[in-house]
Amino acid sequence: MSTVFKALSHPTRRRILQLLRERPMSAGELADAFDVSKPTMSSHFSVLREADLIAAHRDGKSIVYQLRMSVLEDALLHFAQSIGLDLRAPAPDTTESLS
Amino acid sequence: MTRSAERTTAALMLLLVGAVLAVAGGRALELLDPGTAKRVVGVLFSVMLVVAGNMLPKFSRPLSALRAPDASMAADRAVGVVLVLLGVSLSAVFVFVPMPQLMLVASVIGISALVSVAGMWGLLSRGERLPALDTAQGLLLLLVHTLLWVFVMFFVDQLWGDQAAQWLSIGFVVVQSVAVSVLLRRAMRAE
Numbered sequence: 001m002s003t004v005f006k007a008l009s010h011p012t013r014r015r016i017l018q019l020l021r022e023r024p025m026s027a028g029e030l031a032d033a034f035d036v037s038k039p040t041m042s043s044h045f046s047v048l049r050e051a052d053l054i055a056a057h058r059d060g061k062s063i064v065y066q067l068r069m070s071v072l073e074d075a076l077l078h079f080a081q082s083i084g085l086d087l088r089a090p091a092p093d094t095t096e097s098l099s
Numbered sequence: 100m101t102r103s104a105e106r107t108t109a110a111l112m113l114l115l116v117g118a119v120l121a122v123a124g125g126r127a128l129e130l131l132d133p134g135t136a137k138r139v140v141g142v143l144f145s146v147m148l149v150v151a152g153n154m155l156p157k158f159s160r161p162l163s164a165l166r167a168p169d170a171s172m173a174a175d176r177a178v179g180v181v182l183v184l185l186g187v188s189l190s191a192v193f194v195f196v197p198m199p200q201l202m203l204v205a206s207v208i209g210i211s212a213l214v215s216v217a218g219m220w221g222l223l224s225r226g227e228r229l230p231a232l233d234t235a236q237g238l239l240l241l242l243v244h245t246l247l248w249v250f251v252m253f254f255v256d257q258l259w260g261d262q263a264a265q266w267l268s269i270g271f272v273v274v275q276s277v278a279v280s281v282l283l284r285r286a287m288r289a290e
Contacts, residue, residue, distance in 0.1 A: 024168050024169075024172075052157070
C-alpha cells in the first residue's frame, strides 16, 4: 500500500492517472501532455507500474499504458484531488524529485 | 505486470469461503444459533462483493483482448463501484435489519442490484467477448453469478420454503456448469 501512496503523492503521476482514466494512451502521447524530460516521465511510469496502478503493453514500436486501479485506489486518487492538490500539469522543473 | 493483486485477492476470497464453511460447521455442531449464523454468513457474502467490486477494474483485460477499450474499462469501473456500494449496504442490512425481515430485505436488494449490474455491464461493454475462465475477471464474473443465485435462493426460501430453494440449487449447478464451460472454451481458444 505504501507504493500506492508514494505513487499518488506526486502531481504529475496523479495527472497521468487522470489522463489514463479517459482512455489508454501511448508513452509518447502522455509525454506530450507534460513539460518534463523523457527520463523523468519514464521514472514516473515505473513508479506507477511498481504500485500496480498502470499496466504497459507493447503495440508495435510504442508502449501503450492502461489504467489498472481498484475502486479503493481510485477513491484515494479522488481524495488526493479533493484535499486541494492541483492536478494541472506542473511547471517545468529540472530538479524534480520523484519521491 | 505484477501478479500480487491477483494473489492477494485469491487469498482473501479463500479466507472468506473458509469463514463461511467454519460458520456452517459451527451451526451444524450447534455452537451458533441460526440467527447469528445467518447474519455472519450474510456479512461474509457482502464482504466478498466488496472485494470483487474493488478489484474488478484492476483486472480489466489487456487492450489486445478488447474491441472497445474505453467503453469496456468504463464498464468495469462503474460495475466495480456499484458492487462495492452493494456490499457495504448489504453488510449494514445483515447487521441491523430485524431477523423476521432480514432475508427478504437482503435478497431483494441483492437480486435487484446484481441484475442491474449485469445489465449495466452488458450494455456498457456491448460487443466485447466474455472474459476467459483463466483470467481474474472471468473468475470474478463467476463469483458475481454465484452470489446472484445465493440471493435468489434466499428469496425463494422466504417465499416458498426450504424445499423450493433446494430445487433451485439444482438449477444453479446446471447454469453454473454451462457458464464454466463457456468461459473455459474461451480460455482454451485463447491458448
